[in-house]
Amino acid sequence: MRSRPRVAGLLLAAGAGRRLGGRPKALLRHRGRSLAEHAAANLADGGCDTVHIVLGASAAEIPTPGGCHRVVNPDWSDGMGSSLRAGLAALPEDAEAVVVLLVDQPGITPAAVARVIAAHREGAELAVAAYEGATGHPVLFTRAHFPGVARLAVGDAGARGHLRAHADRVVRVPCHDVAYPADVDTPADLRLLIGGGPAAPTGSWCGRVSLSADSTP
Structure with missing residues (x-):
């Protein structure tokens, strides 16, 4: 019997946090743990078979x-595009798909990760x-799309360019x-x-944070 395709989790956490005075976002505390720990756990608890974290600025300080x-x-x-490319290149060969998260979004939950994996x-x-x-994270794409995503991931652009180029195939x-x-x-x-933010997010939250029609990096 064919085994279930493996899904990797990719956490982008390489930024310097310049607008926070140079504090690495990965080390900020949320619900008793760092944002890096929080986001990595969300990927694992949401169903990712393996989790990779991409670090950059202050990497030596971040466990x-x-x-x-x-x-x-x-x-x-x-820019973030270079971190996405580095992360994709490091994924195991048996990863059929990847779920991408950003370290600075504490409101993303394992349930959201599980839903995109289910799709x-x-x-x-x-x-x-x-x-x-609006669209946002988590974002999932299969291995067949890795080269296309990497090719357009420049500067602070992540997967957005590739997703727009294949909009007719994107499942929201x-x-x-x-x-x-x-x-x-x-x-x-x-x-x-x-x-730790609201315990049970509701639709009104999205209006308060002023999301654009497409906020997917």
């Missing part, structure tokens, strides 16, 4: 979350979380009832970490 494979991107200052199990090659009209997976995609980018955003 590898338990169970994760560590990837250091020496070109992190070139893949049902046949989706490209799947993105949908939040009441409703996640607004189980996750909220707000970023921790500035000191004002640290409020998202106080008390």
Whole structure:
């Protein structure tokens, strides 16, 4: 019997946190653990068979979350695209698909990860979380799309260019009832970490964080 295709988790955590005064976002605390630990656990608990974390700025200061494979991107200052490329290159050959998360979105949950993986199990090659009209993370794409994603991942662009080029094949997976995609980018955003955010996200949250029609990096 053919074994189930393996899905890897890829956590991008290489940024310097310049708008936070140079504090690495991966080390910010949320629900009693670092954001790196929080996001890595969400990938694993959501169904990823293996989890890779891409570090860059302050990599020496950031412990590898338990169970994760560590990837250091020496070109992190070139933008998020370089970290995505480094992460894809490090994935095991038996990974049929990858789920990508950003370390600075504490409201993404294992349930959202599980939903995009379920969409893949049902046949989706490209799947993105949908939040009441906007799209965001988690994002899933199969190995066949790795070269195309990597080719267009330049500067601070991630998978967005490839997803737009194949918009007719992208499955939008409703996640607004189980996750909220707000970023921790500035000191004002640290409020998202106080008390861990709302226990049960609702549709009104997405309106408060002013998502664009397409916020997928």
